[in-house]
Amino acid sequence: MYAIEALSISKRFGAVQANRDVTLQVAKGTIHGLVGENGAGKSTLMNMLYGFHAPDHGTIKVDGKEVSFKGPVEAIRKGLGMVHQHFMLVDTFTVIENIVLGFESDRRMAPTLASARDKLLKIEETYGLAVDLDALVADLPVGTLQRVEILKALYRGAETLILDEPTGVLTPQETAALFEVIKTLRGEGKTVLLITHKLGEIMGITDNVSVMRAGTITKTFKTSLTNENELAEEMVGRTIIREVNKELTEAHRRILRVDNLYAEDDTGKTRLNGVSFDVHGGEILGIAGVSGNGQSELLEIITGMRAPSGGSVIYTDLKVAKKNRAADAEKLRGNGMGHVAEDRHRFGMVGPMTAAENTILGYQGRESFYQGIFLDPGKVRAHCQSLMDDFDVRPPTPDLPLKNFSGGNQQKLVMAREMAQEPDLLIVGQPTRGVDIGAIAFIHSRLVEMRNKGRAILMVSSELEEIMTLSDRIIVLCDGRITGTGRPEDLTETDIGLMMAGRYEKEAS
Amino acid sequence: MSTRAPTDLPRLVDVGLIPALNLLTALVISGLVIWVLGEDPFEAMSLMVSGAFGYGEAISYTLYYTTNFIFTGLAVSFAYRCGLFNIGGEGQAVLGGIGILIAALLFKDLPGLLLIPLCIIFGAALGALWAAIPAWLLAKRGSHIVITTIMFNFIAAAFLSYLLVGPLRRAGAQSTESEDIVSAAQLMPLHDVFAFLGMAEGPANMAFVIALLLCLFYGVFMNRTKWGYELRVVGQNPAAARFGGISANRGIMIAMILSGAMAGLMGLNEVLGVQHRLVTNFTSGFGFVGIAVAFMGRHNPIGIILAALLFGALYQGGAEMAFEMPAITRDLVVMIQGLVILFAGALEHMYRPALNRIFANPKKIEAAR
Structure with missing residues (x-):
């Protein structure tokens, strides 16, 4: 059973074929990695899954049913959540205000916040995502902001989370904490699609990994059956020498x-x-x-x-x-x-x-x-x-x-x-x-x-x-x-x- | 993100087709209004065009307005390239006019060849001073340049009124105007300079040529000097300026001083070229139209000249149209100018998405990936 499927998707911007016959199948309840160099077409693919762009050809399925999103709101309704590389939060709002933004359950603020608070506290407990709901976003460090984004997606009912380069701005400790959260999500039956170009992270946490190059997915591996070198070569399409050649130098001034x-x-x-x-x-x-x-x-x-x-x-x-x-x-x-x-x-x-x-x-x-x-x-x-x-x-x-x-x-x-x-x-x-x-x-x-x-x-x-x-x-x-x-x-x-x-x-x- | 919306249009579309489409939209809507008022929009437009370019004197008037707009447009662009929104062109022009008049009165015994350069220096200096104070306040105190420059417009207007009822008032005159300047200080009308071309009489004068030279100066300064480069870096990315050892405050001061000087020199056209004295309200809003000119001209020297010419033609042709057609008043002409500003300035990107789809440029998009 697949949580999301992109079947033979193509997308062209003007003269550029950003995605060419891409097929990606993400099994339910797994952590799936997507790696590729800058410009390989990862973001285009994600934007189509999330309803920002419509594919020119091909179909997208969620839980086995074909969908065609007119915008992110429809994707959210179908249980997709996306955490962008650059956070989409209002600095001068509190955490809880940011989370309910656009998904208010009542015309008045007080009942909206009250019901959201109950729901959020439950989510925080389930996934180990401790965040102070009344803190001002401007006061929070990046690691916490990312939790807020994840919390927001879960609050909106996400079953599948897409994380776009989530560790780019995190410290090693924050990264480790994030990975704990991701594993808990999987434990609770959620699906996570992780986009990154850090191969160490892919090896450490994913179940499967797909490699994108020049607008298409060239190969999908079971993570336990591959290694960093193989992935790196698949990404760039050639062998890379990762060693550096340091000569002995004398002590200088x-x-x-x-x-x-x-x-x-x-x-x-x-x-x-x-x-x-x-x-x-x-x-x-x-x-x-x-x-x-x-x-x-x-x-x-x-x-x-x-x-x-x-x-x-x-x-x-x-x-x-x-x-x-x-x-x-x-x-x-x-x-x-x-x-x-x-x-x-x-x-x-x-x-x-x-x-x-x-x-x-x-x-x-x-x-x-x-x-x-x-x-x-x-x-x-x-x-x-x-x-x-x-x-x-x-x-x-x-x-x-x-x-x-x-x-x-x-x-x-x-x-x-x-x-x-x-x-x-x-x-x-x-x-x-x-x-x-x-x-x-x-x-x-x-x-x-x-x-x-x-x-x-x-x-x-x-x-x-x-x-x-x-x-x-x-x-x-x-x-x-x-x-x-x-x-x-x-x-x-x-x-x-x-x-x-x-x-x-x-x-x- | 590795894929970005393709926004890079071929240059010709960017600087040619888009302004043309915007202008056309403004004219079509103006035409509809004229039609509703019961006049023939096509006749109105043809009156406007012939009023602006149809005969010698009209052309001279058009060029006279154009001259003012080049000065004030350059003023806006100089500041804007450094990331500053100088909307005090009006006030800086007033001060510049005062400086020009004072020089013309003080040194009235000198020959024209010395007198006119002195007027230019005085006008530029006073205009620059009037812009330098807000710039200094920004650099030192962080005061917002939009607020300070607009406030300085009021101070300048009040100062001009004071001078023209007080120290600078023409002896025995009933109206608020200064002494006439000596003929040596007057700028030669273009119809005398280009008499061999058979140019008709009119108000256009050598200030037009000075304005064109300043456009050249603007282009060279911005693109071909260290100062211009530094000023643009400050405007585009102040943090990168710090990285490159460029002082943002120095950039701000230079940009505003040059901006104020440009606005100040508008007085050459009015005081030395046409009125030959200083009168109240001689700036009559040209400083503000400069904003539209600068943006429509995309802060490019040629663009500014073309945009200034367009607004010059609208001013002159519009006046002619209002005179000829009873249903059309002076206010309607202002409305047409307003529509041009609206579509060419405020809504300039309206057609961009559609044109992007038509003219997607493969090479540039490839690079973007």
């Missing part, structure tokens, strides 16, 4: 010193509590930690986007930032510090501008882009073209707005921009967040290549695997303090996990 740094965030909360470390040429220093433990502030201070509230940053013997004085971001770049921002959409790029214009962001004063005092579009375009060729950015069209590129290609271009200047120090935040698997391997190899040339790299990542494979030294941040340091070969993932939670007693050598 110190390039960056962070000395007893203190910082507050925009709300005045202390985020860094006396952090000190050095970065040398020829090494990758990895900073691990659950997001929100001071990493963002640390990167922002080093790169001149924020002023420390105490301590200093010394870059190549120059004191660039001290108490209440931020470094000059443009000058730092001029002196050979590259910066790949943690949040590329927010900081690293200007979506509506063309790819070419984006390749001079931060380097807009470089003489090589000018003809006299005038920016030379030809030179900028040529610069972009060479970056695109070098980093295999697709499509290689400098005049296209950057927002039209896929996440992986945006990140490659942003990386290319910073690496092209051959920086002495590269600051990288979340190098592979939201990037597809083919691009991850590429970005990793370019980072190691830079390190092998004797350059220094400071990398912040919430992907433990990335930290472990790339770093020469690891620093763990928890609550604004360094709670552990060590070399990856001396540390296990468990050690780092404990350090991340601030509960590791002895320091590894």
